[in-house]
Amino acid sequence: MQLILTYIIFLPIVTAILLGVFRAPLRVLKLGAFFSSVATLILVAILTYHFNPQEGIQFSQNLPWIKNAGIRYFVGVDYLSLVLLLLITFLMPPLYIYMYHENRKGYWFNMMMLQTGVTGAVLSLDLILFYLFWETMLLPIFVMIGKYGNGLRQYNSMKIVLMTILGSMSMLFSILYIGYIYYEINGVWSFALNDLSTLSFNAKTSIWLAAGFLLAFAIKIPLVGFHTWMAPAYGSAPTPAVVIMSAIMAKLGIYGIWRFGFTLFDTTLSYYAPTIIVLALIGLLYYAVRAITEENLRKMFAYSSGSHLSLIALGLFLNNIYAWSGSLYFVATHALASAGIFIMIGLTYKRFKTVTITELGGIASHAPKFAFFFAFFALSIAGLPGTGGFVGELLIIIGAFKANFWVGVFTATTMLSAMIYIFWMLQRTLFGSAQNICEYNDLSAREVMMLLPLVVLLLLTGLAPSLFTPIFEPGLMTSLETVLAHIGALK
Amino acid sequence: MIEQLLLAFPMGITVIGAFVLMMLSHSKNITLQNMNLIALFFLMSSFIMSYFTLGNHSTPFLFETVFGNSFILDDFATLFDLMFTLGAALTLLINNDYLKSRTYFNGEYFALMLFSVFGMMMLSHAHELVTAFIALEIASLSVYTLVGYHKSKVSSAESMMKYMILGAMSGAFFILGTAMIYGAVGSTSLTEIAKYTNTHDIKDMQLLLVGASFIMITILFKLGAVPFHSWVLDVYHGAPYPITMYMASTFKIAIFAIALRLYLVDFASIFGFWTQMLQVITIMTLIGGSWLAIKQTLVKRMLAGSSIVHSGYLLIALSSIGLGSSLAAPALMFYLIAYFISSVGAFGILSFIASKSKEQMSYDDFKGFAQKRPFMAIFMSIFMLSLAGFPSTIGFLGKFYIFTSAIESGQILLAGLGILTAFISVYYYFKLIAVMYFYTSDKKPKGFPLNISTVLIVMMALMIIWGGIGTSLIPFVPGADGFIDIAQQAVSSLH
Numbered sequence: 001m002q003l004i005l006t007y008i009i010f011l012p013i014v015t016a017i018l019l020g021v022f023r024a025p026l027r028v029l030k031l032g033a034f035f036s037s038v039a040t041l042i043l044v045a046i047l048t049y050h051f052n053p054q055e056g057i058q059f060s061q062n063l064p065w066i067k068n069a070g071i072r073y074f075v076g077v078d079y080l081s082l083v084l085l086l087l088i089t090f091l092m093p094p095l096y097i098y099m100y101h102e103n104r105k106g107y108w109f110n111m112m113m114l115q116t117g118v119t120g121a122v123l124s125l126d127l128i129l130f131y132l133f134w135e136t137m138l139l140p141i142f143v144m145i146g147k148y149g150n151g152l153r154q155y156n157s158m159k160i161v162l163m164t165i166l167g168s169m170s171m172l173f174s175i176l177y178i179g180y181i182y183y184e185i186n187g188v189w190s191f192a193l194n195d196l197s198t199l200s201f202n203a204k205t206s207i208w209l210a211a212g213f214l215l216a217f218a219i220k221i222p223l224v225g226f227h228t229w230m231a232p233a234y235g236s237a238p239t240p241a242v243v244i245m246s247a248i249m250a251k252l253g254i255y256g257i258w259r260f261g262f263t264l265f266d267t268t269l270s271y272y273a274p275t276i277i278v279l280a281l282i283g284l285l286y287y288a289v290r291a292i293t294e295e296n297l298r299k300m301f302a303y304s305s306g307s308h309l310s311l312i313a314l315g316l317f318l319n320n321i322y323a324w325s326g327s328l329y330f331v332a333t334h335a336l337a338s339a340g341i342f343i344m345i346g347l348t349y350k351r352f353k354t355v356t357i358t359e360l361g362g363i364a365s366h367a368p369k370f371a372f373f374f375a376f377f378a379l380s381i382a383g384l385p386g387t388g389g390f391v392g393e394l395l396i397i398i399g400a401f402k403a404n405f406w407v408g409v410f411t412a413t414t415m416l417s418a419m420i421y422i423f424w425m426l427q428r429t430l431f432g433s434a435q436n437i438c439e440y441n442d443l444s445a446r447e448v449m450m451l452l453p454l455v456v457l458l459l460l461t462g463l464a465p466s467l468f469t470p471i472f473e474p475g476l477m478t479s480l481e482t483v484l485a486h487i488g489a490l491k
Numbered sequence: 492m493i494e495q496l497l498l499a500f501p502m503g504i505t506v507i508g509a510f511v512l513m514m515l516s517h518s519k520n521i522t523l524q525n526m527n528l529i530a531l532f533f534l535m536s537s538f539i540m541s542y543f544t545l546g547n548h549s550t551p552f553l554f555e556t557v558f559g560n561s562f563i564l565d566d567f568a569t570l571f572d573l574m575f576t577l578g579a580a581l582t583l584l585i586n587n588d589y590l591k592s593r594t595y596f597n598g599e600y601f602a603l604m605l606f607s608v609f610g611m612m613m614l615s616h617a618h619e620l621v622t623a624f625i626a627l628e629i630a631s632l633s634v635y636t637l638v639g640y641h642k643s644k645v646s647s648a649e650s651m652m653k654y655m656i657l658g659a660m661s662g663a664f665f666i667l668g669t670a671m672i673y674g675a676v677g678s679t680s681l682t683e684i685a686k687y688t689n690t691h692d693i694k695d696m697q698l699l700l701v702g703a704s705f706i707m708i709t710i711l712f713k714l715g716a717v718p719f720h721s722w723v724l725d726v727y728h729g730a731p732y733p734i735t736m737y738m739a740s741t742f743k744i745a746i747f748a749i750a751l752r753l754y755l756v757d758f759a760s761i762f763g764f765w766t767q768m769l770q771v772i773t774i775m776t777l778i779g780g781s782w783l784a785i786k787q788t789l790v791k792r793m794l795a796g797s798s799i800v801h802s803g804y805l806l807i808a809l810s811s812i813g814l815g816s817s818l819a820a821p822a823l824m825f826y827l828i829a830y831f832i833s834s835v836g837a838f839g840i841l842s843f844i845a846s847k848s849k850e851q852m853s854y855d856d857f858k859g860f861a862q863k864r865p866f867m868a869i870f871m872s873i874f875m876l877s878l879a880g881f882p883s884t885i886g887f888l889g890k891f892y893i894f895t896s897a898i899e900s901g902q903i904l905l906a907g908l909g910i911l912t913a914f915i916s917v918y919y920y921f922k923l924i925a926v927m928y929f930y931t932s933d934k935k936p937k938g939f940p941l942n943i944s945t946v947l948i949v950m951m952a953l954m955i956i957w958g959g960i961g962t963s964l965i966p967f968v969p970g971a972d973g974f975i976d977i978a979q980q981a982v983s984s985l986h
Contacts, residue, residue, distance in 0.1 A: 067972055068972065139881075142921070162917065
């Protein structure tokens with residue numbers, strides 16, 4: 001049990017290295033990748049079973065790694081990382097099923113590396129370790145967009161890498177500076193989060209340090225103004241990469257603010273809160289308008305994803321329990337829904353060789369199953385009551401109204417605007433006259449198999465939220481109380 | 492007496508080897524491959540002897556009876572000796588394919604190589620300024636000749652002339668500085684100079700300050716710091732690949748052997764005097780080097796430009812030393828090791844490719860390289876990532892130590908600029924990875940030839956990863972922890 005997190009993190013990459021060193025044939029490679037993801041899923045299921053929601057960090061492992069620099073191998077899981085961990089491991093097997101016909105070996109290796117990268121980033125509690133995973137998860141994305149993508153793939157992959165690394169370099173600077181402050185006070189180096197959270201910085205330093213972190217996370221989310229990489233990258237990336245980018249990596253920006261932002265700079269974040277709330281509100285509307293006018297399905301859902309992530313970021317800074325639990329709930333359900341819709345777009349591309357809305361039409365009459373799943377995921381993105389997205393969005397909007405009436409009003413427009421672009425898109429793609437007369441294969445059994453778990457989970461999260469809330473509610477309450485106590489908002 | 496001579500033996504054996512090779516080079520019966528083996532034998536015996544001396548001299552030992560105090564032996568010098576002999580041996584081994592593919596190499600190549608190693612070892616042991624100057628000139632003259640080794644090629648000859656004239660000019664500064672210091676102190680021995688600087692007030696030693704500044708100019712020139720950088724790109728470009736690799740990885744390190752000894756020990760009390768000048772030069776070096784590296788279309792020139800940026804990082808550490816940072820000196824040593832491994836690997840692959848074709852190797856020539864040679868592409872990516880300071884490589888830890896030491900000494904803006912240029916460097920290093928992987932090639936994939944060059948390239952790549960993430964689990968193989976321990980041990984032996 002002690003090592004379970006280490007197994008979860010490194011199982012995929014060890015599988016990849018072994019398969020690579022022994023030059024496994026394609027068939028073995030595919031099976032190996034799939035079974036590594038299933039094995040991780042089983043491990044995470046065991047972990048969740050033993051997880052105690054009342055406690056903080058659990059299953060932690062804290063070993064010295066690079067002693068002179070005080071860098072530790074420190075991993076652990078709490079309510080927040082558990083939610084993201086569950087998402088990552090749950091999404092990998094369906095993605096491998098999606099990639100069933102993919103014959104380029106590099107693709108599979110990159111996916112396994114990517115899983116290790118994102119899992120490690122979620123579980124690490126040492127800042128340098130976190131930085132390591134945060135950067136390494138970029139490499140597979142870089143290769144997947146640049147090598148297996150479409151359109152201006154070389155340019156777009158350079159763009160995403162440079163923008164993201166700009167953010168992470170600023171974060172690195174803050175990390176080093178914080179480590180130094182700890183060294184100055186205690187005489188030893190440490191980058192472990194629990195050590196660093198004992199520090200208190202003076203106001204001016206703290207503002208600069210927080211800026212370093214926030215830049216990295218704002219680019220990853222992306223908040224409006226830091227988003228120029230998003231649409232091109234989503235447009236060029238192959239489907240599995242897009243799924244990971246929108247479902248997991250964008251959420252890691254949120255996770256970073258939550259984990260590192262609120263632990264290290266809780267008071268300073270309230271200094272940034274107005275700026276971020278305004279940026280998020282602008283983002284909500286701006287991305288929604290871009291989504292309405294966008295003709296390319298991938299880019300449209302990229303903007304839609306940006307709009308919803310702005311909503312999540314907004315909820316994070318409203319400092320009340322509705323908005324917080326709404327944000328966390330929406331992180332999970334939006335990840336499921338966007339994974340579903342991007343897989344559907346990938347399937348659309350496989351069938352029609354296009355993802356431009358104007359070139360599609362009349363799918364519903366020829367491929368009813370396909371149309372059903374497509375519409376289901378699209379509507380759950382829009383927040384259809386009965387799907388998980390609705391619960392999350394509603395909680396955030398309630399939280400927003402509780403914080404400020406006008407913020408609430410603006411926030412509520414996301415639901416409306418999402419309805420506009422989703423329904424208009426559905427009308428033009430699924431219905432209308434068939435424009436593209438090629439093979440209209442309906443979903444195969446394999447494809448239904450990979451989509452069904454997502455549908456079931458989305459419905460469960462929508463209809464019976466009380467099944468899931470116990471996992472994170474107690475932890476969430478405690479951390480919210482700590483934050484509120486620190487910023488003096490608790491009466 | 493004999494014991495003292497024995498202690499100097501690692502240094503002596505290289506010069507013996509150099510003379511032996513010089514004699515042999517006129518023989519028609521010995522092939523170049525055998526010459527290579529002989530050179531390696533001398534280098535490796537020196538390496539092994541140094542290896543067992545490492546750790547034995549945690550306090551300095553002066554060669555009193557045999558060399559009249561002009562040489563010193565400590566762990567610091569031994570660590571440098573190890574890097575020099577290893578660097579030369581790796582240069583000879585990795586470039587073996589290149590050596591076979593070019594007809595202009597002959598026996599003197601090996602003799603010159605060993606002479607330069609001898610010069611550098613002498614430099615790291617020098618405890619007297621004139622000795623240091625002679626050592627520097629022995630090393631430099633050999634390298635000048637090696638740079639122009641491809642006599643019939645215009646760019647090679649041109650780069651040799653450029654390097655020699657500018658280098659001789661900067662060498663003149665060194666001897667001028669020595670003369671001035673002699674005028675002030677009355678001795679060129681570093682012990683006397685240290686005594687003088689410790690007992691006098693900084694206001695009373697203008698002459699020494701001017702002299703030491705001249706010496707610093709030589710050091711900055713050899714490092715390729717902006718504004719003394721104009722030779723770097725052309726010389727690196729014009730020199731044959733093995734020599735470029737040798738200059739970038741090994742010869743550059745040698746300058747730090749003397750610079751660190753001077754500024755950590757002898758000028759330690761007055762080193763603060765140069766801090767501002769160094770900071771300005773560091774800023775110019777970082778920005779200028781990045782600008783030069785971005786503009787290049789040839790990979791070799793890009794690496795040359797980026798080596799200027801790496802000098803900039805090393806200069807950050809040097810000015811941190813001046814501001815009294817205790818972390819800076821080990822950080823600098825660690826960075827030297829990290830840069831040594833990464834650049835040996837990167838240039839090694841370039842020379843491997845060059846041995847198969849006569850192309851210039853621009854970025855465009857690397858299109859589809861990953862398809863043609865998948866394993867080489869992976870290793871090249873690892874070297875690029877390490878040079879860019881990507882985490883999980885040794886290059887990241889090198890930058891980590893440099894930047895933390897800069898923050899510790901209060902140079903926050905300089906650390907910020909360093910991180911910014913590290914970000915810029917991601918562009919030109921990742922560009923190579925992108926070119927290798929993102930374009931298809933119509934050529935058929937080739938196998939991975941197993942010979943000494945490629946095995947060493949693989950080892951360098953493993954060292955980079957192990958140095959970035961490994962712990963001290965495997966004995967004799969220093970991991971991320973081990974390297975900095977060695978560096979600290981070496982620096983502490985200076986005092």
